Amino acid sequence: MFRKYVRNGYVTFIIREAIEVRIPIKIYERYSKRYSDRDIITYCVHKDIYNHITGRKLYYITEESGIPLIGHTAFGLIDRGTNLIQVRPCSGCNLNCIFCSVDEGVSKTRVTDYMVDPDYMIKEFKKLADFKRRHCKNQNIEAHIDGQGEPFIYPYIVDLIKKLKNEADVVSIQTNGTLLNERIIEELEGYLDRINLSINSLDEKKAKILAGRADYDINHVKSMAKEIANSEIDLLIAPVWVPGYNDSDILDILKFGKKIGAGKRWKPFGVQKYIRYRFGRHPKGAREMTFKKFYSELRKIDESLILSPSDFGIAKCKSLPKKFKIGEKVRLKIEMHGRMRGEMIAIGRDRVIQIIGTEKKPGSFIDARIVRNRHNVYVAVPS
Ligand code: SF4
Structure with a gap:
């Protein structure tokens, strides 16, 4: 599950192509006389951990760390007062979308990443789901895996999804689709109910520009979309409409989604509005639409593109109690x-x-x- 190399005075282990553990050579040599590499990775206190995808310093959050999983938007669990619980196992992304609201991938603003141990995540999810079930009878509980980044860079994602399915009625995930393959999709059938897939243009050149990467392969993502649509997992295609960049692509994406059979159980499309966030990325010349204009444009295409929480079975459900007051x-x-x-x-x-x-x-x-x-x-x- 890991490979290692020696560089710049460190022995570096790459675990599941996601986590980098760097140990000074001298320390490694001392430990390696008595311990296996696996023990050194686990127990050596002189080590630095990085996100292998973004290169940023990484905190690996375990139950033993004593760090709660409620309170931050970059990792853990978010309860927005409904029967849907957002599950954020890690931060970091393999793309650099030019409109990214959280400036992910190669970032000017983000300097730290977080990753939550899967067993800890499941334990805390179960507690929160039990709370919801006690207070909101007869409502399905949905675990929605999303985050400030791409959830499929999480090395335990398949395991996490399978375990979440024991605790939640519906498990859904948001992804850019680049790390999917036939084997993963097949393995997730029966556990994962819906994939919200980002497709922002079907045009190869434009898709690369929007993804901020010359190696972005829209043809791979399209073939994964077909694979999902032909599986037991429901497919929702979620383009971000960036005015001035992909105005003419939205209709093509909708046609493609209809043709391959997106949205068998839920709605097939979730067109998102580009929003200019203070610490997000702003594509040159892209003018943000007002919500009024955005919804009126969607209505002109197809009234069914206007989504409501009830389309996904999302309803209000008592929130966890707040622990701090504003101004405290x-x-x-x-x-x-x-x-x-x-x-x-x-x-x-x-x-x-x-x-x-x-x-x-x-x-x-x-x-x-x-x-x-x-x-x-x-x-x-x-x-
Ligand atoms: S895939 Fe999502 S998180 Fe990653 S850079 Fe693009 S918009 Fe940001």
């Missing part, structure tokens, strides 16, 4: 580096809190004021 002043221990420079991650009251505007180091304490608590996602600033 708290003393928190900083545990990890944040996703961007000038951000750190603290924990408190079984929640993760993102602290913005601090240079304090992990292990130190900070007096902070909570400025955001919506959906149990917490942001604080130094007070």
Whole structure:
């Protein structure tokens, strides 16, 4: 499951093509006299961990770390007060889409990645799903795997999906499709209910431009779309409409989806509006449509493109209790580096809190004021 090489004074192990563990040669040589490589990777304390896809520093979050899985948007679980629970096993992406809302892949703003241990994720998901079942009787629980990145770079994704199916009625995932193959799709049949697949243009050249990678292969993604449509897994095609870039492609994508039989159980398309986020990427010359204009354009094409949560069986369901109030002043221990420079991650009251505007180091304490608590996602600033 891993390969290794020696470079720049480190023995580097690549685990499942996703995680890089670097150990100084001298330390490795000392340990390797008594321990196997597997033991060294697991137990050696002198090691740095990186995301092999993005090259960024990676925190691997286990139950033993004591880091809760509720409170951050880059990893863990998000409960937005419905019967759908967002599952975010890792951050990081293998593409560099020019419109990416979270500036993923080769990034100017993101400096840290996170990955959650699959057993820990399942344990915490089960707790949250049990809470939902207690409070929202007769509602299906959906586990929707998404994230700030591409979920199929997660090395335990198949295992995670299979285990989630024991806890949730519906399991769905969002993906750019590049890492899918026939074997994975076949293996996921019976466990995964729906794949939301990003296709932004069927034109090879334009698709590469939108994906921000010269090696992006739309023909592979198209063949995976057909494979999914012919499997027991439902297919939803989800293009992002970037004005000035793929206006003329949306109709072609819809035609393609209809032809291959997308959306047997749920709606076949989920056209998304390009939104200019402050810390996202902004393609040159792309003008953001207003929501009014966007919906009116969709209506002109086909009324059924307007989606509502009920199309996917999503209904309101009691949220987990919030642990901090807006404006509350708290003393928190900083545990990890944040996703961007000038951000750190603290924990408190079984929640993760993102602290913005601090240079304090992990292990130190900070007096902070909570400025955001919506959906149990917490942001604080130094007070
Ligand atoms: S596939 Fe998604 S997460 Fe990855 S760069 Fe594109 S938009 Fe961002």
